[in-house]
Amino acid sequence: MSAHESASTPPGRAYRWWGVGAIACLVLAGVGVLGAIATAFSSGPGSLRVIGIIAVFALIPVGILGALYCGHKRYRAWFTNAHVSEGLIEEVAEVRRTNDDGSTSYYFMLTVSAAVEGGLAIRRHCTMGGDQPRPEIGQTLRFRHTTLDPDDLEDALFDSIREHQRGTG
Incomplete structure:
Protein backbone atom coordinates (compact mmCIF):
# COMPACT_ATOMS: atom_id res chain seq x y z
CA MET A 1 0.00 0.00 0.00
CA PHE A 79 -19.24 7.33 7.31
CA THR A 80 -19.90 5.88 10.80
CA ASN A 81 -16.44 4.34 11.17
CA ALA A 82 -14.70 6.95 9.01
CA HIS A 83 -11.69 9.17 9.67
CA VAL A 84 -12.50 12.58 11.14
CA SER A 85 -10.41 15.53 9.92
CA GLU A 86 -10.43 19.30 10.20
CA GLY A 87 -9.29 21.53 7.39
CA LEU A 88 -9.57 25.05 6.06
CA ILE A 89 -12.27 26.05 3.60
CA GLU A 90 -10.66 27.09 0.30
CA GLU A 91 -13.73 27.71 -1.86
CA VAL A 92 -17.41 28.41 -1.23
CA ALA A 93 -20.04 28.12 -3.97
CA GLU A 94 -23.70 28.83 -3.31
CA VAL A 95 -26.11 26.73 -5.35
CA ARG A 96 -29.64 28.11 -5.70
CA ARG A 97 -32.61 26.33 -7.14
CA THR A 98 -36.24 27.29 -7.56
CA ASN A 99 -38.72 24.85 -6.10
CA ASP A 100 -42.04 23.88 -7.68
CA ASP A 101 -43.91 26.26 -5.36
CA GLY A 102 -41.79 29.22 -6.54
CA SER A 103 -39.66 29.44 -3.41
CA THR A 104 -35.89 29.44 -3.64
CA SER A 105 -33.71 27.03 -1.69
CA TYR A 106 -29.95 26.87 -1.62
CA TYR A 107 -27.00 24.98 -0.25
CA PHE A 108 -23.26 25.49 -0.19
CA MET A 109 -20.62 23.47 -2.01
CA LEU A 110 -17.33 23.74 -0.11
CA THR A 111 -13.80 22.76 -1.01
CA VAL A 112 -11.65 22.02 2.02
CA SER A 113 -8.04 20.93 2.43
CA ALA A 114 -6.71 19.11 5.47
CA ALA A 115 -3.49 17.56 6.67
CA VAL A 116 -3.91 13.92 7.68
CA GLU A 117 -1.72 11.23 9.20
CA GLY A 118 1.56 10.61 7.45
CA GLY A 119 1.94 14.26 6.43
CA LEU A 120 -0.48 13.90 3.51
CA ALA A 121 -2.71 16.75 2.38
CA ILE A 122 -6.18 15.82 1.15
CA ARG A 123 -8.85 17.91 -0.55
CA ARG A 124 -12.55 17.20 -0.31
CA HIS A 125 -15.83 18.66 -1.50
CA CYS A 126 -18.54 18.96 1.16
CA THR A 127 -22.15 20.01 0.84
CA MET A 128 -23.71 22.10 3.60
CA GLY A 129 -27.42 22.94 3.94
CA GLY A 130 -28.59 26.47 3.27
CA ASP A 131 -30.31 26.75 6.66
CA GLN A 132 -26.91 27.51 8.21
CA PRO A 133 -24.99 30.79 7.94
CA ARG A 134 -22.87 31.21 4.83
CA PRO A 135 -19.42 29.71 5.48
CA GLU A 136 -16.37 31.85 4.81
CA ILE A 137 -13.01 31.02 3.29
CA GLY A 138 -10.54 30.36 6.11
CA GLN A 139 -13.07 28.83 8.51
CA THR A 140 -12.31 25.38 9.86
CA LEU A 141 -14.54 22.58 8.64
CA ARG A 142 -14.76 19.22 10.37
CA PHE A 143 -15.67 16.35 8.05
CA ARG A 144 -15.62 12.57 7.83
CA HIS A 145 -13.89 10.60 5.07
CA THR A 146 -13.33 6.89 4.48
CA THR A 147 -9.99 7.03 2.64
CA LEU A 148 -6.78 9.04 2.74
CA ASP A 149 -6.66 9.24 -1.05
CA PRO A 150 -5.88 12.88 -1.92
CA ASP A 151 -7.69 12.59 -5.27
CA ASP A 152 -11.04 11.30 -3.92
CA LEU A 153 -12.79 14.69 -3.76
CA GLU A 154 -16.29 13.28 -3.16
CA ASP A 155 -15.38 11.10 -0.16
CA ALA A 156 -16.61 13.49 2.51
CA LEU A 157 -19.53 14.06 4.85
CA PHE A 158 -19.96 17.48 6.49
CA ASP A 159 -19.71 17.30 10.28
CA SER A 160 -19.38 20.83 11.71
CA ILE A 161 -17.87 24.25 11.10
CA ARG A 162 -16.21 26.80 13.36
CA GLU A 163 -14.41 30.11 13.07
CA HIS A 164 -10.72 29.79 12.31
CA GLN A 165 -8.71 31.00 15.28
CA ARG A 166 -6.21 33.55 14.03
CA GLY A 167 -3.07 34.41 15.98
CA THR A 168 -3.07 37.86 17.60
CA GLY A 169 0.53 38.60 17.40
Missing part, protein backbone atom coordinates in the same frame (compact mmCIF):
# COMPACT_ATOMS: atom_id res chain seq x y z
CA SER A 2 1.51 3.35 -1.03
CA ALA A 3 1.50 6.55 0.97
CA HIS A 4 -1.54 7.80 -0.97
CA GLU A 5 -3.64 4.72 -0.36
CA SER A 6 -5.57 3.64 2.67
CA ALA A 7 -7.88 0.77 3.31
CA SER A 8 -11.47 1.92 3.42
CA THR A 9 -13.12 1.71 6.77
CA PRO A 10 -15.74 -1.03 6.98
CA PRO A 11 -19.20 0.52 6.79
CA GLY A 12 -20.73 -1.57 9.56
CA ARG A 13 -23.99 -3.32 10.19
CA ALA A 14 -26.15 -0.19 10.03
CA TYR A 15 -25.04 0.43 6.44
CA ARG A 16 -26.17 -3.04 5.38
CA TRP A 17 -29.50 -2.84 7.21
CA TRP A 18 -30.38 0.57 5.74
CA GLY A 19 -29.67 -0.98 2.32
CA VAL A 20 -32.03 -3.86 3.07
CA GLY A 21 -34.64 -1.30 4.19
CA ALA A 22 -34.27 0.66 0.95
CA ILE A 23 -34.70 -2.49 -1.14
CA ALA A 24 -37.74 -3.56 0.90
CA CYS A 25 -39.35 -0.15 0.36
CA LEU A 26 -38.72 -0.32 -3.38
CA VAL A 27 -40.30 -3.78 -3.45
CA LEU A 28 -43.30 -2.34 -1.58
CA ALA A 29 -43.63 0.41 -4.19
CA GLY A 30 -43.32 -2.20 -6.96
CA VAL A 31 -46.12 -4.25 -5.41
CA GLY A 32 -48.21 -1.08 -5.34
CA VAL A 33 -47.54 -0.45 -9.04
CA LEU A 34 -48.45 -4.06 -9.91
CA GLY A 35 -51.61 -3.81 -7.81
CA ALA A 36 -52.61 -0.58 -9.53
CA ILE A 37 -51.99 -2.07 -12.99
CA ALA A 38 -53.91 -5.26 -12.13
CA THR A 39 -56.84 -3.18 -10.89
CA ALA A 40 -56.85 -0.92 -13.94
CA PHE A 41 -57.22 -3.87 -16.35
CA SER A 42 -59.66 -5.82 -14.22
CA SER A 43 -63.41 -5.72 -14.31
CA GLY A 44 -63.71 -7.54 -11.00
CA PRO A 45 -65.73 -6.72 -7.90
CA GLY A 46 -65.59 -3.42 -6.03
CA SER A 47 -63.22 -4.83 -3.41
CA LEU A 48 -60.57 -5.20 -6.12
CA ARG A 49 -60.95 -1.49 -6.92
CA VAL A 50 -60.40 -0.67 -3.24
CA ILE A 51 -57.15 -2.64 -3.32
CA GLY A 52 -56.08 -0.63 -6.37
CA ILE A 53 -56.84 2.66 -4.61
CA ILE A 54 -54.86 1.52 -1.57
CA ALA A 55 -51.97 0.56 -3.87
CA VAL A 56 -51.91 3.95 -5.57
CA PHE A 57 -52.39 6.17 -2.52
CA ALA A 58 -50.57 4.15 0.16
CA LEU A 59 -48.13 1.51 -1.04
CA ILE A 60 -46.48 3.50 -3.81
CA PRO A 61 -45.86 6.77 -1.88
CA VAL A 62 -44.86 4.97 1.33
CA GLY A 63 -42.49 2.72 -0.62
CA ILE A 64 -40.84 5.59 -2.50
CA LEU A 65 -40.52 7.88 0.53
CA GLY A 66 -39.25 4.98 2.64
CA ALA A 67 -36.62 4.13 0.03
CA LEU A 68 -35.44 7.76 -0.09
CA TYR A 69 -35.22 7.91 3.70
CA CYS A 70 -33.37 4.59 3.94
CA GLY A 71 -31.01 5.64 1.14
CA HIS A 72 -30.13 8.84 3.00
CA LYS A 73 -29.58 6.98 6.27
CA ARG A 74 -27.47 4.39 4.43
CA TYR A 75 -25.26 7.13 2.96
CA ARG A 76 -24.70 8.60 6.43
CA ALA A 77 -24.02 5.14 7.90
CA TRP A 78 -21.20 4.69 5.36
Whole structure:
Protein backbone atom coordinates (compact mmCIF):
# COMPACT_ATOMS: atom_id res chain seq x y z
CA MET A 1 0.00 0.00 0.00
CA SER A 2 1.51 3.35 -1.03
CA ALA A 3 1.50 6.55 0.97
CA HIS A 4 -1.54 7.80 -0.97
CA GLU A 5 -3.64 4.72 -0.36
CA SER A 6 -5.57 3.64 2.67
CA ALA A 7 -7.88 0.77 3.31
CA SER A 8 -11.47 1.92 3.42
CA THR A 9 -13.12 1.71 6.77
CA PRO A 10 -15.74 -1.03 6.98
CA PRO A 11 -19.20 0.52 6.79
CA GLY A 12 -20.73 -1.57 9.56
CA ARG A 13 -23.99 -3.32 10.19
CA ALA A 14 -26.15 -0.19 10.03
CA TYR A 15 -25.04 0.43 6.44
CA ARG A 16 -26.17 -3.04 5.38
CA TRP A 17 -29.50 -2.84 7.21
CA TRP A 18 -30.38 0.57 5.74
CA GLY A 19 -29.67 -0.98 2.32
CA VAL A 20 -32.03 -3.86 3.07
CA GLY A 21 -34.64 -1.30 4.19
CA ALA A 22 -34.27 0.66 0.95
CA ILE A 23 -34.70 -2.49 -1.14
CA ALA A 24 -37.74 -3.56 0.90
CA CYS A 25 -39.35 -0.15 0.36
CA LEU A 26 -38.72 -0.32 -3.38
CA VAL A 27 -40.30 -3.78 -3.45
CA LEU A 28 -43.30 -2.34 -1.58
CA ALA A 29 -43.63 0.41 -4.19
CA GLY A 30 -43.32 -2.20 -6.96
CA VAL A 31 -46.12 -4.25 -5.41
CA GLY A 32 -48.21 -1.08 -5.34
CA VAL A 33 -47.54 -0.45 -9.04
CA LEU A 34 -48.45 -4.06 -9.91
CA GLY A 35 -51.61 -3.81 -7.81
CA ALA A 36 -52.61 -0.58 -9.53
CA ILE A 37 -51.99 -2.07 -12.99
CA ALA A 38 -53.91 -5.26 -12.13
CA THR A 39 -56.84 -3.18 -10.89
CA ALA A 40 -56.85 -0.92 -13.94
CA PHE A 41 -57.22 -3.87 -16.35
CA SER A 42 -59.66 -5.82 -14.22
CA SER A 43 -63.41 -5.72 -14.31
CA GLY A 44 -63.71 -7.54 -11.00
CA PRO A 45 -65.73 -6.72 -7.90
CA GLY A 46 -65.59 -3.42 -6.03
CA SER A 47 -63.22 -4.83 -3.41
CA LEU A 48 -60.57 -5.20 -6.12
CA ARG A 49 -60.95 -1.49 -6.92
CA VAL A 50 -60.40 -0.67 -3.24
CA ILE A 51 -57.15 -2.64 -3.32
CA GLY A 52 -56.08 -0.63 -6.37
CA ILE A 53 -56.84 2.66 -4.61
CA ILE A 54 -54.86 1.52 -1.57
CA ALA A 55 -51.97 0.56 -3.87
CA VAL A 56 -51.91 3.95 -5.57
CA PHE A 57 -52.39 6.17 -2.52
CA ALA A 58 -50.57 4.15 0.16
CA LEU A 59 -48.13 1.51 -1.04
CA ILE A 60 -46.48 3.50 -3.81
CA PRO A 61 -45.86 6.77 -1.88
CA VAL A 62 -44.86 4.97 1.33
CA GLY A 63 -42.49 2.72 -0.62
CA ILE A 64 -40.84 5.59 -2.50
CA LEU A 65 -40.52 7.88 0.53
CA GLY A 66 -39.25 4.98 2.64
CA ALA A 67 -36.62 4.13 0.03
CA LEU A 68 -35.44 7.76 -0.09
CA TYR A 69 -35.22 7.91 3.70
CA CYS A 70 -33.37 4.59 3.94
CA GLY A 71 -31.01 5.64 1.14
CA HIS A 72 -30.13 8.84 3.00
CA LYS A 73 -29.58 6.98 6.27
CA ARG A 74 -27.47 4.39 4.43
CA TYR A 75 -25.26 7.13 2.96
CA ARG A 76 -24.70 8.60 6.43
CA ALA A 77 -24.02 5.14 7.90
CA TRP A 78 -21.20 4.69 5.36
CA PHE A 79 -19.24 7.33 7.31
CA THR A 80 -19.90 5.88 10.80
CA ASN A 81 -16.44 4.34 11.17
CA ALA A 82 -14.70 6.95 9.01
CA HIS A 83 -11.69 9.17 9.67
CA VAL A 84 -12.50 12.58 11.14
CA SER A 85 -10.41 15.53 9.92
CA GLU A 86 -10.43 19.30 10.20
CA GLY A 87 -9.29 21.53 7.39
CA LEU A 88 -9.57 25.05 6.06
CA ILE A 89 -12.27 26.05 3.60
CA GLU A 90 -10.66 27.09 0.30
CA GLU A 91 -13.73 27.71 -1.86
CA VAL A 92 -17.41 28.41 -1.23
CA ALA A 93 -20.04 28.12 -3.97
CA GLU A 94 -23.70 28.83 -3.31
CA VAL A 95 -26.11 26.73 -5.35
CA ARG A 96 -29.64 28.11 -5.70
CA ARG A 97 -32.61 26.33 -7.14
CA THR A 98 -36.24 27.29 -7.56
CA ASN A 99 -38.72 24.85 -6.10
CA ASP A 100 -42.04 23.88 -7.68
CA ASP A 101 -43.91 26.26 -5.36
CA GLY A 102 -41.79 29.22 -6.54
CA SER A 103 -39.66 29.44 -3.41
CA THR A 104 -35.89 29.44 -3.64
CA SER A 105 -33.71 27.03 -1.69
CA TYR A 106 -29.95 26.87 -1.62
CA TYR A 107 -27.00 24.98 -0.25
CA PHE A 108 -23.26 25.49 -0.19
CA MET A 109 -20.62 23.47 -2.01
CA LEU A 110 -17.33 23.74 -0.11
CA THR A 111 -13.80 22.76 -1.01
CA VAL A 112 -11.65 22.02 2.02
CA SER A 113 -8.04 20.93 2.43
CA ALA A 114 -6.71 19.11 5.47
CA ALA A 115 -3.49 17.56 6.67
CA VAL A 116 -3.91 13.92 7.68
CA GLU A 117 -1.72 11.23 9.20
CA GLY A 118 1.56 10.61 7.45
CA GLY A 119 1.94 14.26 6.43
CA LEU A 120 -0.48 13.90 3.51
CA ALA A 121 -2.71 16.75 2.38
CA ILE A 122 -6.18 15.82 1.15
CA ARG A 123 -8.85 17.91 -0.55
CA ARG A 124 -12.55 17.20 -0.31
CA HIS A 125 -15.83 18.66 -1.50
CA CYS A 126 -18.54 18.96 1.16
CA THR A 127 -22.15 20.01 0.84
CA MET A 128 -23.71 22.10 3.60
CA GLY A 129 -27.42 22.94 3.94
CA GLY A 130 -28.59 26.47 3.27
CA ASP A 131 -30.31 26.75 6.66
CA GLN A 132 -26.91 27.51 8.21
CA PRO A 133 -24.99 30.79 7.94
CA ARG A 134 -22.87 31.21 4.83
CA PRO A 135 -19.42 29.71 5.48
CA GLU A 136 -16.37 31.85 4.81
CA ILE A 137 -13.01 31.02 3.29
CA GLY A 138 -10.54 30.36 6.11
CA GLN A 139 -13.07 28.83 8.51
CA THR A 140 -12.31 25.38 9.86
CA LEU A 141 -14.54 22.58 8.64
CA ARG A 142 -14.76 19.22 10.37
CA PHE A 143 -15.67 16.35 8.05
CA ARG A 144 -15.62 12.57 7.83
CA HIS A 145 -13.89 10.60 5.07
CA THR A 146 -13.33 6.89 4.48
CA THR A 147 -9.99 7.03 2.64
CA LEU A 148 -6.78 9.04 2.74
CA ASP A 149 -6.66 9.24 -1.05
CA PRO A 150 -5.88 12.88 -1.92
CA ASP A 151 -7.69 12.59 -5.27
CA ASP A 152 -11.04 11.30 -3.92
CA LEU A 153 -12.79 14.69 -3.76
CA GLU A 154 -16.29 13.28 -3.16
CA ASP A 155 -15.38 11.10 -0.16
CA ALA A 156 -16.61 13.49 2.51
CA LEU A 157 -19.53 14.06 4.85
CA PHE A 158 -19.96 17.48 6.49
CA ASP A 159 -19.71 17.30 10.28
CA SER A 160 -19.38 20.83 11.71
CA ILE A 161 -17.87 24.25 11.10
CA ARG A 162 -16.21 26.80 13.36
CA GLU A 163 -14.41 30.11 13.07
CA HIS A 164 -10.72 29.79 12.31
CA GLN A 165 -8.71 31.00 15.28
CA ARG A 166 -6.21 33.55 14.03
CA GLY A 167 -3.07 34.41 15.98
CA THR A 168 -3.07 37.86 17.60
CA GLY A 169 0.53 38.60 17.40
